[in-house]
Amino acid sequence: MTPWMCYRPEAAMAVTLRRPQRCRTRHPNEDSAKTMHYEGPIYRPPSEADSLLIQATVGCPWNRCTFCMVYKNGPRYRERPAAEICRDIDEARKTLGSGVRTLFFPAGNTIAMATDPLAEICTHARQVFPRLERITVYGSSQYIRKKGIEDLKRLADAGLNRIHVGLESGDDRVLRRIRKGADAACHIQAGRWVIEAGMELSLYVVLGIGGRERTSPHARNTAAVLNAIQPHFIRLRTFVPKVHTPLLADVQAGRFEMLGPHGVLRETLALVDRLETPGLLASDHYTNYINLEGRLPDDRERLLAKIRAALKRDPSTFRHLFIGNQ
Numbered sequence: 001m002t003p004w005m006c007y008r009p010e011a012a013m014a015v016t017l018r019r020p021q022r023c024r025t026r027h028p029n030e031d032s033a034k035t036m037h038y039e040g041p042i043y044r045p046p047s048e049a050d051s052l053l054i055q056a057t058v059g060c061p062w063n064r065c066t067f068c069m070v071y072k073n074g075p076r077y078r079e080r081p082a083a084e085i086c087r088d089i090d091e092a093r094k095t096l097g098s099g100v101r102t103l104f105f106p107a108g109n110t111i112a113m114a115t116d117p118l119a120e121i122c123t124h125a126r127q128v129f130p131r132l133e134r135i136t137v138y139g140s141s142q143y144i145r146k147k148g149i150e151d152l153k154r155l156a157d158a159g160l161n162r163i164h165v166g167l168e169s170g171d172d173r174v175l176r177r178i179r180k181g182a183d184a185a186c187h188i189q190a191g192r193w194v195i196e197a198g199m200e201l202s203l204y205v206v207l208g209i210g211g212r213e214r215t216s217p218h219a220r221n222t223a224a225v226l227n228a229i230q231p232h233f234i235r236l237r238t239f240v241p242k243v244h245t246p247l248l249a250d251v252q253a254g255r256f257e258m259l260g261p262h263g264v265l266r267e268t269l270a271l272v273d274r275l276e277t278p279g280l281l282a283s284d285h286y287t288n289y290i291n292l293e294g295r296l297p298d299d300r301e302r303l304l305a306k307i308r309a310a311l312k313r314d315p316s317t318f319r320h321l322f323i324g325n326q
C-alpha cells in the first residue's frame, strides 16, 4: 500500500512512499491452502483472521464502487459449483480435522450466489465441521434485498449466521456519488431483513467518504441509518484513496477534497454522538486515526471523550495520508 499523500489534491502525487502493514490473508493451515482452490484477490474482514477461508464466489458482481480497487482488474464475477466448494471443505477437513470453529466464504459479494448452492455449502460445512460456531460472507444491500427475506431465512436455517455489509454511508448523495448501488432505504430494508432472518449483521462505515463537502450530512444520515437498522456491529474505516479507482482520479483532479485527521475526527464525533443503537462499535482497521472500541450505548461517553482528546493532538502526530494499493 502506498504513497503518502498530502491533503491538497494538486500536491497529491508529490509523495513519499510509505507502506502500511499488509493485511495478509491467513489460512489456518498453510498445507491445506496449497491444495485448496483460490482465484483472484482473497479478502476477508479482520474479524475473520482466524477463520477457515473456502472460496465460494470469484470477484464481485457489482464491481462499480468508485473507491474500491479490489476487482477492478478482474477476475469477472462467477459462482463456483457447489460440488467443487464441498470438495474444498472436505479437503480442509482432512488437513485440519473437525475442530474448525469459524468459516468465511470469500469473495466480494457471496450473498449474491444463488440460494440453493449457498445453502448447500453451508449445510455441508456444518456437517463436516460439527463444532462450527459461525459461517460468514460479504454481501451488499442490493443483493440482500434481491434475495428477499424468505431466502435469507433459508440461508440462516442452513447455518449462515453473519453477513458483513459495506454500508459506507447513509447519505444518498454520497451513496450515488460512490456508485454503491444502494440508497439509504435499500440499506435499511436489507439490514432489517438480515436481522429478522436471525443472522448477525456487521456494517462498515467509511469515515471521510463524503469529503469536505458532505462531511456533516454523511455523519448525520449515517447515524440515522444505523439507528434505523440497529446492527450487531458497526465497524469504522477511514477513506484512503486506492490506485486504479475513479475516486483517486477525483482527488487528484481536485473534484474531491479529502478530510485531514481532524476533519475525520470531527465527523466521527458527530456520528457517534448521534448513535442511539445498541451494538458493538469497533474501528478494527489500519486506516483509522484512532482506535475506538466499545459497546453502545454504555461506552458512548467514553468513546466521545477519546475522540475529543484526539482532537487536541497536533495533526502531524497522526498517521500520514497515503494512496492504498490493495
Ligand code: SF4
Binding pocket: 060, 061, 062, 063, 064, 065, 068, 069, 070, 071, 108, 109, 140, 166
Ligand atoms: S466495495 Fe464491495 S460491492 Fe463495491 S465493488 Fe468493491 S467488492 Fe464490490
